[in-house]
Amino acid sequence: MMNKYEMIIHWSEEDQLFIAEVPELPGCMADGHSYQEAVSNAETIINEWIETAKNLGRTIPKPKGKLMYA
Template sequence: MIMKYEVIIYWSQEDQTFIAEVPELPGCAADGETYQEALQNVEVIMQEWIETAQELGRIVPQPKGRLLFA
């Protein structure tokens, strides 16, 4: 499955790691020691988020494309 959700990646000074968040999927976030690792990790979490939502009968939002968070 190709993920088309916007991902925001930033450095967390407090945690000393990169954080990747998916604003359209509440609570969907991951971290990594590198930018690329954070992105890879959040792709796994997005898939798990969607699978869990479907199993629970919850609505999975359609990707909206570029958001205005940044």
Template structure:
């Protein structure tokens, strides 16, 4: 498994007492960990699983945009 180039948003969640990583280009793809580094590592695994399930389901897997997403 390589590194995926999707945008990752990392933030601290007091509710979960963990760092959370959201992958906005892949709906519902999130991960968490006790440190930012661990959370990003978990996110890479979550991305791989998300892509596998999407392909098995015949869904389109978006290409990474390769740039920061703009928030409205």
């Protein structure tokens, strides 16, 4: 499944890991020792987040693409 949710990826000095956050899916984030690993892990977590939401009968936000920040 191809995910179209925006990911924000940053380096965490505290954790010494890349962090990938998915703002459109509350609480959805992953980490990795490399940028690529963080993205790959986030793709897995996005699928798990969606599957869990379906199982619980919750609404799944539609991907909006690039978010606008002030």
